[in-house]
Amino acid sequence: MNAQKFFWQPTLRVPALADSSIHVWVWDLDLPVSEADWKILGPQEATRARRFVYPQDRDRYVRAHAAMRMLLASYSDVAPADILFSENRYGKPQIPATHQSPLHFNLSHSAGTAVLAVSQHYDLGVDVEVVRPIHWEVAEKHFSPHELRTLQTLPQEQWLDGFYRCWTSKEALLKGEGLGLNLPLDSFDVEVEPKNSPGLLGVRPPTNIASCWRLVELKPAHNTVGTLAVRDEIQTFLNETIECFSLSGQTHFE
Numbered sequence: 001m002n003a004q005k006f007f008w009q010p011t012l013r014v015p016a017l018a019d020s021s022i023h024v025w026v027w028d029l030d031l032p033v034s035e036a037d038w039k040i041l042g043p044q045e046a047t048r049a050r051r052f053v054y055p056q057d058r059d060r061y062v063r064a065h066a067a068m069r070m071l072l073a074s075y076s077d078v079a080p081a082d083i084l085f086s087e088n089r090y091g092k093p094q095i096p097a098t099h100q101s102p103l104h105f106n107l108s109h110s111a112g113t114a115v116l117a118v119s120q121h122y123d124l125g126v127d128v129e130v131v132r133p134i135h136w137e138v139a140e141k142h143f144s145p146h147e148l149r150t151l152q153t154l155p156q157e158q159w160l161d162g163f164y165r166c167w168t169s170k171e172a173l174l175k176g177e178g179l180g181l182n183l184p185l186d187s188f189d190v191e192v193e194p195k196n197s198p199g200l201l202g203v204r205p206p207t208n209i210a211s212c213w214r215l216v217e218l219k220p221a222h223n224t225v226g227t228l229a230v231r232d233e234i235q236t237f238l239n240e241t242i243e244c245f246s247l248s249g250q251t252h253f254e
Helices: 035-039 043-050 055-074 136-142 145-153 156-177
Strands: 022-028 104-110 113-119 124-130 188-190 200-203 213-221 224-231 242-246
Touching (some): 022 055, 043 055, 055 104, 113 124, 113 213, 145 156, 145 188, 156 188, 156 213, 213 242
Parallel strands (some): 104 124
Antiparallel strands (some): 022 113, 124 224
8 A cells, every 4th residue: 555645724613534444533632731622531531631740631631532422423413521431351432332422542642642543444553743853773672573673674764663653553553452551562564665555564463453454644733643443354444434633722522
């Protein structure tokens, strides 16, 4: 699958989500948090928010989860505050099937940027990371021998791109499978070469990651990179399935 650059469209309304579409949203977590944001959080979210030591981390968490609730509510018949989340055994958030319009979704945020992927058809995982210097030891601890060999061949100026291509691909896959970090990161191989499209290259025991996942590169904000993982069991997914939107303070939620 060829790499594709997505245009993040600013929009004043949340568009309808077609059965075969994937919507990916980006928004700024450093805008002011309102009392209304706090009011739509669930009890567990509010409790977790209050546990943050640093106010900036607390406010970013509140804005991430409040906006996620408003977006998910716009795709369903449930008010933002009334959305009930369940978790699988590894903690992946899900919306119970009792809702009239079950949605597949996944949220990721890094520093001041949040990304939410939503689909009615495809199971999803997404990971975004702010690009910052990384020591080789981090890759050596988490990446597979194949991935490390590829990283070693990259020119110095491409090393960080290769690292984050690998890291976000692995995280997106684990989040899509609902495994969190409960599977060794070196038990499967992903594409590291920045010039190539992201992809799952191989798996080894004890991994149970399905081979049907498709990976897509995301660049939602300055100095921020990410990967979207799409479970495509019947091979219907195309990059054109994805629409990317930028959430602003003026976006109207219905």
